[in-house]
Amino acid sequence: MTDLPRIASLEATGPAVARARGWRGRVRPRAAGRVWLVVWVVALAWSLSSFLGEDHRVLNTAGWGAFTEFWAAAARPDLSADLLRATVEAAATTLAFGVLGTLLSVLVGIVVAPFMSQTWWAPATASGPSRLLRAGGLLLSRAAVALPRGVHEAVWGLLLVSVLGRDPLVGVLAIAIPFGAITAKVYSELLDEADRAPYELLREAGAGRVTALAYGLLPSLLPGATSYAFYRFECSIRSAVILGMIGAGGLGLQLTLAFQGLQYAQVWTAIYALLVLGALIDRWGAHLRRGRARGRWAVSGVLLAVLVAGSVWHLAPDLERWFSGRTLELLSRLLDDLVPPSLPAGGWSELVAASVETLQMSVVAISLAAVAGLLVATVAARGGTSPPRRVLGWAARQLLLLTRAVPPPVWALLVLFVVFPGPLPGAIALGVYTFGILGRLFAEVVEDLDQGPREVLAELGAPPLASFAYAVVPAAVGRLLAYSLYRWEVTARETVIVGVVGAGGLGRLLEQQRAGFDYPAMTTTVLALVAVCLLVDLLSLAVRATTR
Amino acid sequence: MSAGPGSEGAAVVALRGVDVSYAGSAGGPALQGVDLVVRAGERVALVGPSGAGKSTLLRLCTGAVRPDRGEVEVLGRSLSGLGAAELAAVRRRIGTIHQRLHLVGRLRVVHNVNAGRLGRWSTWEALSSLVRPRETQAARAALSRTGIADKLMARTDELSGGEQQRVALARVLVQDPDLVLADEPVSSLDPARADEVLRLLCETVATPSRALVVSLHDFDLAVRRCDRVVGLREGRVVFDRPAAEAGELREALYLLERG
Numbered sequence: 001m002t003d004l005p006r007i008a009s010l011e012a013t014g015p016a017v018a019r020a021r022g023w024r025g026r027v028r029p030r031a032a033g034r035v036w037l038v039v040w041v042v043a044l045a046w047s048l049s050s051f052l053g054e055d056h057r058v059l060n061t062a063g064w065g066a067f068t069e070f071w072a073a074a075a076r077p078d079l080s081a082d083l084l085r086a087t088v089e090a091a092a093t094t095l096a097f098g099v100l101g102t103l104l105s106v107l108v109g110i111v112v113a114p115f116m117s118q119t120w121w122a123p124a125t126a127s128g129p130s131r132l133l134r135a136g137g138l139l140l141s142r143a144a145v146a147l148p149r150g151v152h153e154a155v156w157g158l159l160l161v162s163v164l165g166r167d168p169l170v171g172v173l174a175i176a177i178p179f180g181a182i183t184a185k186v187y188s189e190l191l192d193e194a195d196r197a198p199y200e201l202l203r204e205a206g207a208g209r210v211t212a213l214a215y216g217l218l219p220s221l222l223p224g225a226t227s228y229a230f231y232r233f234e235c236s237i238r239s240a241v242i243l244g245m246i247g248a249g250g251l252g253l254q255l256t257l258a259f260q261g262l263q264y265a266q267v268w269t270a271i272y273a274l275l276v277l278g279a280l281i282d283r284w285g286a287h288l289r290r291g292r293a294r295g296r297w298a299v300s301g302v303l304l305a306v307l308v309a310g311s312v313w314h315l316a317p318d319l320e321r322w323f324s325g326r327t328l329e330l331l332s333r334l335l336d337d338l339v340p341p342s343l344p345a346g347g348w349s350e351l352v353a354a355s356v357e358t359l360q361m362s363v364v365a366i367s368l369a370a371v372a373g374l375l376v377a378t379v380a381a382r383g384g385t386s387p388p389r390r391v392l393g394w395a396a397r398q399l400l401l402l403t404r405a406v407p408p409p410v411w412a413l414l415v416l417f418v419v420f421p422g423p424l425p426g427a428i429a430l431g432v433y434t435f436g437i438l439g440r441l442f443a444e445v446v447e448d449l450d451q452g453p454r455e456v457l458a459e460l461g462a463p464p465l466a467s468f469a470y471a472v473v474p475a476a477v478g479r480l481l482a483y484s485l486y487r488w489e490v491t492a493r494e495t496v497i498v499g500v501v502g503a504g505g506l507g508r509l510l511e512q513q514r515a516g517f518d519y520p521a522m523t524t525t526v527l528a529l530v531a532v533c534l535l536v537d538l539l540s541l542a543v544r545a546t547t548r
Numbered sequence: 549m550s551a552g553p554g555s556e557g558a559a560v561v562a563l564r565g566v567d568v569s570y571a572g573s574a575g576g577p578a579l580q581g582v583d584l585v586v587r588a589g590e591r592v593a594l595v596g597p598s599g600a601g602k603s604t605l606l607r608l609c610t611g612a613v614r615p616d617r618g619e620v621e622v623l624g625r626s627l628s629g630l631g632a633a634e635l636a637a638v639r640r641r642i643g644t645i646h647q648r649l650h651l652v653g654r655l656r657v658v659h660n661v662n663a664g665r666l667g668r669w670s671t672w673e674a675l676s677s678l679v680r681p682r683e684t685q686a687a688r689a690a691l692s693r694t695g696i697a698d699k700l701m702a703r704t705d706e707l708s709g710g711e712q713q714r715v716a717l718a719r720v721l722v723q724d725p726d727l728v729l730a731d732e733p734v735s736s737l738d739p740a741r742a743d744e745v746l747r748l749l750c751e752t753v754a755t756p757s758r759a760l761v762v763s764l765h766d767f768d769l770a771v772r773r774c775d776r777v778v779g780l781r782e783g784r785v786v787f788d789r790p791a792a793e794a795g796e797l798r799e800a801l802y803l804l805e806r807g
Contacts (some may be wrong), residue, residue: 152691225581225746395744410628448791450650451652453650456644456650456663457666459612459642460639460642460644460663460664460667460723461636461637461639461667461668462663462669462674463671463674465675466666466674466675467666469675470652470655470659470666470674470678471652471663471676472661473650474653474654477654478654
């Protein structure tokens with residue numbers, strides 16, 4: 001987990017070999033970097049101008065009162081005993097979604113990963129048909145996880161709610177389906193990347209397959225796999241909140257209900273609960289990442305086991321209902337509704353327009369997040385020596401914590417107070433949320449940098465900004481770019497959750513279709529979203545391959 | 549203690565009765581009763597076992613370490629009474645070379661060389677140079693003195709280890725300092741390259757008004773390339789001789805190390 005960009009790159013489309021080779025050699029990296037920069041600036045300008053154009057008024061001064069009222073309530077959250085009890089209960093539900101969702105994802109990952117690995121599909125004989133068959137198998141297995149992974153947890157949640165109703169397991173399953181697929185993908189890549197020499201050696205010495213695997217391969221896989229599992233846990237908790245907002249229960253639901261009732265004091269109680277939960281998990285992750293001692297993982301493992309048992313007890317899932325005839329009937333009816341897909345009411349033009357809008361929203365959001373994140377991260381990075389610098393750093397870290405603890409739909413509702421509806425508030429909301437995530441990752445990058453060059457420059461009397469520009473920015477830019485590109489793809493997928501509150505793009509289309517029970521069209525919209533995410537993924541792959 | 553040969557030049561570094569101890573360290577003081585004068589035009593090697601205090605002595609000269617007792621005078625200024633701005637002004641005239649080169653790999657060579665100018669450039673000049681490199685002639689001249697003028701526009705992390713060492717030296721050349729301090733600059737190099745790097749290092753102070761203080765593990769190299777050799781052990785100066793006379797002390801240093 002010390003190297004998230006590497007792990008993030010494992011989530012990307014395409015086998016590792018292709019990424020390593022990429023387009024390199026054909027395009028000069030430096031020239032490619034400039035070309036991409038120009039492309040990006042043009043895309044951003046185009047997106048912004050299409051959001052702002054057509055004499056759109058942007059700021060809605062009428063909502064200013066509600067907006068300030070909301071922030072004023074931060075100082076006086078509702079701390080009544082009843083609400084606090086409900087909040088703790090809701091937090092436990094959210095945590096349980098996250099814990100069980102992660103557990104299920106990791107199990108799916110472990111079981112499915114071998115079948116997705118190139119190692120598994122490596123041709124045994126050199127004959128043509130065997131090669132073709134094996135390559136086809138690999139492609140098919142990869143394609144099979146592309147769909148569950150490309151669809152956002154919230155969409156899975158919406159679909160599952162219509163089959164299972166308000167079952168607590170909706171939250172768990174909605175996380176486990178997409179996250180299980182992505183975990184399987186990452187684990188299969190780890191498997192392919194692992195050094196196989198010890199395994200082959202043990203096999204040659206006569207060890208059985210399982211023994212050889214346990215002694216020769218697992219030890220080198222374990223650190224990467226555990227780190228990634230914890231990273232998924234952090235993501236799962238965030239997703240659990242969003243799933244709550246669409247009805248699965250927990251803090252997300254409490255937040256939404258309070259917001260709809262304009263009970264800002266209660267909203268803030270839920271936000272503070274989210275902050276505490278987020279801070280605890282951040283600390284836990286940092287604790288595991290920074291330390292090398294084996295004891296840390298052991299203690300955390302026991303703690304996780306307790307959490308899993310507690311989560312099962314808390315959610316008390318009713319498995320019988322799952323396998324009841326009624327569930328099966330609902331599922332088949334839903335499948336009937338969804339397939340075959342049909343075009344939305346507005347035809348291809350509406351679908352394309354919404355897809356383009358989604359793409360534009362993701363571009364604006366990630367640009368906002370990356371620029372603001374870079375500026376704040378330099379302040380937020382630990383290592384300041386003077387007291388004012390430390391206070392400022394602490395404040396910056398709290399800001400980042402707040403922006404990423406509050407889920408994007410809530411940011412969208414807030415932005416909608418002061419900005420007229422449309423894709424722009426959605427993009428701003430996503431940008432604010434992603435800013436919290438990127439800012440923290442950036443700060444970690446800056447903290448982990450070799451301080452040598454910077455100190456040398458400071459010693460020979462360079463102005464602070466100059467030594468920052470010469471020593472810090474160039475050293476960090478590769479990882480910052482990798483993080484930003486990785487989050488860009490995530491952001492494109494997340495446009496759907498701000499779209500649900502009416503903020504534009506494919507998400508808004510999806511919500512309209514859901515409200516009108518137009519299931520066949522929903523399928524098409526979801527497929528369009530998967531296509532947009534794939535495009536973004538391939539673009540970021542191209543950028544990463546040509547700039548190093 | 550006498551300053552040894554070359555005492556006609558002005559004192560660039562003067563340590564008088566300096567004690568340094570690091571808080572919380574289990575061992576004895578890092579430096580004890582050290583007197584040392586380095587004059588303009590001198591190339592002085594510090595030799596001695598690990599932990600003898602060589603690095604501490606070099607760090608004293610940049611003001612990074614403050615003495616518990618005694619006085620440190622660098623480039624004519626006593627460091628003890630200096631404010632931050634005045635200390636920065638002194639540091640600007642000191643070039644430092646470390647065993648780790650502290651280059652920024654993703655920057656082009658020209659920027660890593662120009663980093664030596666940052667003490668004199670304004671923030672604006674520094675930033676604009678990243679877009680359109682300034683003073684490329686000076687950078688090219690420095691690189692041709694270290695033998696890699698053709699690498700001016702190459703990316704630094706694409707250079708070999710030896711070439712990177714030359715970039716670091718060129719950075720000191722464009723900084724144009726009056727005092728060069730080098731802490732184990734060649735300890736990770738093979739003998740032939742170490743000799744070459746030390747030759748280039750001595751060239752950075754070719755002008756008679758300048759001085760070089762370099763800590764070395766290789767006794768032969770110190771004798772061959774420097775004017776003066778100072779032996780350190782357990783924080784004390786054991787000997788301080790012209791290089792020509794120091795050869796016979798090698799045995800003594802090894803004996804001391806064993807003892």
